[in-house]
Amino acid sequence: MNAEAAALDADDPLAHHRAAFVGTDTPLVYFDGNSLGRPPRATAERLARFVTEEWGGRLIRGWDExxxxxxxxxxxxxxxxxxxxxxxxxxxxxxxxxxxxxxxxxxxxxxxxxxxxxxxxxxxxxxxxxxxxxxxxxxxxxxxxxxxxxxxxxxxxxxxxxxxxxxxxxxxxxxxxxxxxxxxxxxxxxxxxxxxxxxxxxxxxxxxxxxxxxxxxxxxxxxxxxxxxxxxxxxxxxxxxxxxxxxxxxxxxxxxxxxxxxxxxxxxxxxxxxxxxxxxxxxxxxxxxxxxxxxxxxxxLLEDAGIAAVREKSVALTEFAVRVADGILAPLGVRLASPRDPAERGGHLTLSHPAMRRVTARLWEGDVIPDYRDPHGLRIGLSPLSTSFTETLVGLHAVADAVRAES
Incomplete structure (x- = not known):
């Protein structure tokens, strides 16, 4: 599915937004944007400017202004x-x-x-x-x-x-x-x-x-x-x-x-x-x-992309993740614990297996970051503006390796 992931990334009209976020140029796979989103790169500049110009320059006048x-x-x-x-x-x-x-x-x-x-x-x-x-x-x-x-x-x-x-x-x-x-x-x-x-x-x-x-x-x-x-x-x-x-x-x-x-x-x-x-x-x-x-x-970024386009990519990401999970995780006994119909599903999926608590700990050690929710649930949070299809595929292969290791 490497070729499919690459093609989906190439055709993604929101792909350019990924570079706006800190860490997306590293190998780390982030599946936890539904708990804590990646910071935009522009935020570091905004915070620094606020400290020196608005807070430091205007001081208490900033409240009125x-x-x-x-x-x-x-x-x-x-x-x-x-x-x-x-x-x-x-x-x-x-x-x-x-x-x-x-x-x-x-x-x-x-x-x-x-x-x-x-x-x-x-x-x-x-x-x-x-x-x-x-x-x-x-x-x-x-x-x-x-x-x-x-x-x-x-x-x-x-x-x-x-x-x-x-x-x-x-x-x-x-x-x-x-x-x-x-x-x-x-x-x-x-x-x-x-x-x-x-x-x-x-x-x-x-x-x-x-x-x-x-x-x-x-x-x-x-x-x-x-x-x-x-x-x-x-x-x-x-x-x-x-x-x-x-x-x-x-x-x-x-x-x-x-x-x-x-x-x-x-x-x-x-x-x-x-x-x-x-x-x-x-x-x-x-x-x-x-x-x-x-x-x-x-x-x-959301104003530039539009929420309709964000939702379209979110559906595409979760549909791709379900297909990958069906192919490489279902044979290992991993069950989809989320709706299959994308119209009934938000931006994250839960994958269920008795070993998922240990799997999560192993994945974190290898810079693949999902989160765990009882009972036996590994949540895969796919943020449309910062997550790529290739990142999703790499992460799910890591999940499969961890399930095999912990079963």
């Missing part, structure tokens, strides 16, 4: 390029966990206040641990009840499962657009409609889709969404997350972490908290300016 608006300016750009969201609905804020807490708690409180029967939070049993832990914690905190959706770990929450889970007591549904384990791609429009038909609000977790899979929050009629920026948006380790709140909900939700940055008049330092209008009310503390810088370079 630009920094106070960065959470909204970058949020709007993410909304336009990656989320299908009109301006004024997306903001950069805290970590994914904190933003999920804020929006989930605010949605639950609003729903229960409007209808005291609505005390249930629906969430998938196989959702990312943070999502599940937050749901349990908020339910205990607010006297609510968790409704678990039991799912096949090689898939995720689909329409039939959600219809069975929601009803007149449902307040909020928390859904992953792309399942962290299997890569299952949910139908955002259909699932949002099902939740709305039951009178519930929907909070979308976009961590594994933003920047890789087209999202259309406004078209779906979505209520709320949160996603991280250090995966396909390459914001760097611990980069802050984004929050989306549809315009129609912004005035009616009370977020629970009241801080000075969310006040109507930030610098009045008044004795009473009055929430700001719009997305500012969902902020709490001082914006993490340094941590917002890196993602802007990937947004430049």
């Amino acid at each position: 630009a920094w106070m608006q960065l959470p909204f300016a970058i949020g709007d750009r993410i909304g336009a390029l990656a989320l299908g969201a009109a301006s004024g609905q997306t903001v950069i804020g805290d970590s994914t966990t904190v933003l999920l807490y804020k929006l989930l708690r605010a949605a639950l409180d609003a729903q229960t206040a409007a209808d005291p029967r609505r005390v249930e939070i629906v969430v998938g049993r196989d959702d990312f641990p943070t999502d599940r832990y937050l749901v349990e914690g908020i339910a205990a905190e607010r006297g609510a009840r968790v409704v678990w959706v039991e799912v096949d770990t090689s898939r995720g929450v689909d329409a039939d499962l959600l219809r069975d889970a929601v009803g007149p007591r449902t307040a909020v549904v928390l859904l992953s657009h792309v399942s962290y384990r299997s890569g299952f791609l949910a139908d955002g429009a259909v699932l949002t409609a099902i939740a709305h038909d039951a009178g519930a609000l929907v909070l979308w977790d976009l961590c594994h889709s933003a920047g890789s899979v087209p999202v259309a929050l406004d078209d779906w009629g979505a209520d709320l969404a949160v996603g991280c920026t250090y995966k396909y948006l390459n914001g760097g380790p611990g980069a802050p997350a984004f929050a989306y709140v549809a315009t129609r909900h912004q005035g009616g939700l009370t977020q629970p972490v009241q801080g000075w940055m969310g006040a109507a008049d930030v610098f009045s330092m008044g004795p009473v908290y009055r929430p700001a209008a719009g997305m500012r009310r969902f902020l709490s503390g001082t914006p993490p300016v340094l941590a917002m810088l890196a993602m802007q370079d990937t947004l430049d």
Whole structure:
């Protein structure tokens, strides 16, 4: 398949973007862009320039000149390029966990206040641990009840499962657009409609889709969404997350972490908290300016490429990886633990074999970097802007060698 990989790379209209990322000129194979994206080369220059010119040159004047608006300016750009969201609905804020807490708690409180029967939070049993832990914690905190959706770990929450889970007591549904384990791609429009038909609000977790899979929050009629920026948006380790709140909900939700940055008049330092209008009310503390810088370079690349082309290459990469896995890994007992239909799959695959924990450790020693997820799952994250078909093939051959060695 070497010739096929080379031909696919030669025909790839996004191939030139690969050189924009640090490390792509080395033999290292990176299969973990769905956990932490490679840094763009331009980011080193951007960070250095910020330290010497903006921070070092403008000092505290930078807040008035630009920094106070960065959470909204970058949020709007993410909304336009990656989320299908009109301006004024997306903001950069805290970590994914904190933003999920804020929006989930605010949605639950609003729903229960409007209808005291609505005390249930629906969430998938196989959702990312943070999502599940937050749901349990908020339910205990607010006297609510968790409704678990039991799912096949090689898939995720689909329409039939959600219809069975929601009803007149449902307040909020928390859904992953792309399942962290299997890569299952949910139908955002259909699932949002099902939740709305039951009178519930929907909070979308976009961590594994933003920047890789087209999202259309406004078209779906979505209520709320949160996603991280250090995966396909390459914001760097611990980069802050984004929050989306549809315009129609912004005035009616009370977020629970009241801080000075969310006040109507930030610098009045008044004795009473009055929430700001719009997305500012969902902020709490001082914006993490340094941590917002890196993602802007990937947004430049995403604007140049277009999310449709990114998705097209993502599908091509995962389809190629499945073909290779079927040819060289299936005979070794490795099973695909992700949907085979690319329309039901995001940007990563999971390959299952009892030896995969040891396989992962062996691969890391040889500069092939996937990640491991129980049970027995090796995740192959293929970032469309920085991953080549040849890199994918080389990495999967290394996986085969490691499986043989560890079986």
